Amino acid sequence: MTHFAIICPSAIGHLNPMCVLGRELQRRNHQVTLFSIPDIRSKVINSGLNFEAIGETEFPLGSLERKYKQLGEMSGIPGFKFTANWIQQETAMLLRELPEALKAAGVEALLVDQTTPAGSTVAELLNLPFITICNALLIDREPGVPPFFTDWSYRPVWWARLRNLVGNFFIDRLSQPIESLVARQRDIWNLAPYSSVQDFYSPLAQICQLPPEFDFPRKELPQWFHYIGPLKDPSGLEPVSFSSISFPFEKLTGQRLIYASLGTLQNRKWEIFQTIAEACLGNDAQIVISLGNPNIQDFALDLPGSPLVVPYAPHQQLIEKAALVITHAGMNTTLAALSSGVPLVAIPITNEQPGIASRIARTGAGEVVPLVRLNVPRLRDAIRLVLAEDSYKQNALRLQDTISHAGGVTRAADIIEQAVSTGQPVKADVR
CATH class of the missing domain: 3.40.50.2000 (Glycogen Phosphorylase B;)
Known part of the structure; x- marks a missing residue:
């Protein structure tokens, strides 16, 4: 030992x-x-x-x-x-x-x-x-x-x-x-x-x-x-989480699901959450937005389209149900999505996130909208493209297979x- x-x-x-x-x-x-x-x-x-x-x-x-x-x-x-x-x-x-x-x-x-x-x-x-x-x-x-x-x-x-x-x-x-x-x-x-x-x-x-x-x-x-x-627990649960916060799974409607998260660090950019909610309108999908921090108290939850907004979510369980993940291109969220064969739309914010986003684009597993170019029409176009074109899903599934053998x-x-x-x-x- x-x-x-x-x-x-x-x-x-x-x-x-x-x-x-x-x-x-x-x-x-x-x-x-x-x-x-x-x-x-x-x-x-x-x-x-x-x-x-x-x-x-x-x-x-x-x-x-x-x-x-x-x-x-x-x-x-x-x-x-x-x-x-x-x-x-x-x-x-x-x-x-x-x-x-x-x-x-x-x-x-x-x-x-x-x-x-x-x-x-x-x-x-x-x-x-x-x-x-x-x-x-x-x-x-x-x-x-x-x-x-x-x-x-x-x-x-x-x-x-x-x-x-x-x-x-x-x-x-x-x-x-x-x-x-x-x-x-x-x-x-x-x-x-x-x-x-x-x-x-x-x-x-x-x-x-x-x-x-x-x-x-x-x-x-x-x-x-x-x-x-990925260094993942076989259960799909994250060992370091906020176990006192339960996710309201009963509020999921059964519609196609879009899951959005900016991780646990870059989560004070309220305007990005606003843009995500507005860009998702008209996709006949339910939107779940995780704020990534249970201590956030000052965020206005009145977003366009009334998405399901939670302070913290069980990442992998939501991603398993999702048709699309919108992310800041953090490593754990990106790998969680690819492990489940789910394509992404990335909005990189800082640190290594632009580098991860460039790899998402290169592998064809998603689209990237740089933060400096982020607006509702551009993000809406990226979301609709990834949902409509089967190649994104197929490339995510290809990477899922690679991960399963790594x-x-x-x-x-x-x-x-x-x-x-x-x-x-x-x-x-x-x-």
Whole structure:
């Protein structure tokens, strides 16, 4: 039995797949503890995992909701910069507090979210094996692939490579304070300096929620990089949810269902909900809109067409019933829809969402309406096109089949156990 620590952002989109993975490892008789800020204690414990609080000074109770509210009102580059500053603050806290917390708990291996840059350095300091988990869109950089925060299409031509290099330069500039913070701490701890961004990720195994067919073609990933599909619970239920809120399934009419959600972070853009409701009129469908946060109290529920609006919804159960999902192109919602063979209309807002949306468009599983071009006629046209053209549904079903064969959480746990027990890289072609 191994005692695993989970280190990841406190956002539900990262917590849910990590907790699914943690529960699978617990089922195999391992011990799993998630280390994070106090605000998520009850959610993690309710999911069935152990929890250790850190960062209580910088992130006292209530601070997470305030950050959610700030980010929920942002879009584009400002939202991206806010997220980067948040990661920098979290990185400083983890470098200071995590080593002692891990030692005190007797942790033997780490599962580190790819967007948590402190994890690899702490693991090296304590001489612990660690596995990188890509819960969001993978952020590995290479010239042939558009940067994750852009909506750029994949183009295997020289000018696209140049464009990608310029975009990656922007990422380098924005992430420089974080990388400098890690570099200074490594120097204090007498650890060798990192020579590339890849040094932040595991030399044993890197596990990604995407199926390979959904990503752009890549040439520079390490041999121990694994596309395994969504980290989903077999029940279809999310381990980190608001269990006290019940969904009124009795209000579903049996009409064709359109499910709309902007996730749990970008959910303060009221005008987008207004546009969605109006654009859905005239489709002979019932509209369900999830606000993604039970703490939202100040939203006017009087929307065009009287859609069923709820503070929070059981994602997968609604998606299973849907003919179409309208989303901000968050990773978990996108993968949930594709896992069910449901096409999408994406309205990306910030962070990696434009990159996910560009992959939705490239695979033909949906349409994309950029936020800067969002209006009722344009969104209405996209909705009607996806509902009318069978190719979108067929492409979503094709990706559903790919996901069903990717391995999911069972394959991820197999890889982790092999990597930790042998101390050797687990190559992607080893089954």
